[in-house]
Amino acid sequence: MKRPILIHPDPRLKKACAPVPDLSDKLRVLADDMLETMYDAPGIGLAAPQIGVLDRLIVLDCAKADDGEAPRPLVMFNPQVVASSDERNVYEEGCLSIPDQYAEVERPKVVDVEWLDRDGTLQRETFDGLWATCVQHEIDHLDGKLFIDYLKPLKRQMITRKMVKLKRDRARA
Numbered sequence: 053m054k055r056p057i058l059i060h061p062d063p064r065l066k067k068a069c070a071p072v073p074d075l076s077d078k079l080r081v082l083a084d085d086m087l088e089t090m091y092d093a094p095g096i097g098l099a100a101p102q103i104g105v106l107d108r109l110i111v112l113d114c115a116k117a118d119d120g121e122a123p124r125p126l127v128m129f130n131p132q133v134v135a136s137s138d139e140r141n142v143y144e145e146g147c148l149s150i151p152d153q154y155a156e157v158e159r160p161k162v163v164d165v166e167w168l169d170r171d172g173t174l175q176r177e178t179f180d181g182l183w184a185t186c187v188q189h190e191i192d193h194l195d196g197k198l199f200i201d202y203l204k205p206l207k208r209q210m211i212t213r214k215m216v217k218l219k220r221d222r223a224r225a
């Protein structure tokens with residue numbers, strides 16, 4: 053089932069999320085809902101707080117369908133960056149909670165991430181390029197951090213004002 057995506061600014065997007073203690077069918081349904089919501093948007097990543105659930109859960113799929121890559125939906129409970137490269141990379145990032153706004157953000161180019169998969173099995177994998185950027189962006193959401201928090205205050209305020217206006221217009225519509 054598709055879930056509505058919260059739009060910045062929203063207090064729920066600024067909260068640190070709690071670790072998931074035990075995997076349950078309810079959490080697996082939530083993960084499936086998040087994947088459906090992400091693909092429908094369309095987006096390449098979604099974090100639980102973006103649908104108002106303050107659990108440490110993210111989903112992502114950065115496979116490039118245009119290049120003939122098969123979909124690779126990943127569900128990560130309690131994801132953690134356990135190592136990151138000194139080498140850094142700049143990507144133009146966007147966010148489903150900040151529609152139509154993009155800005156360059158610099159992050160480590162390669163990261164090792166540990167997480168629990170949907171069966172509760174501990175996984176560890178090295179991510180590079182777009183996958184690395186995406187997984188770091190989504191994990192940031194679990195700590196109440198948005199990509200615009202990396203920007204200069206003026207730029208951040210400008211984007212936030214646009215979002216306030218967007219929400220006002222949508223509420224009136």
Ligand SMILES: [Zn+2]
Pocket residue numbers: 146147148149189190193
């Ligand atoms: Zn985001």
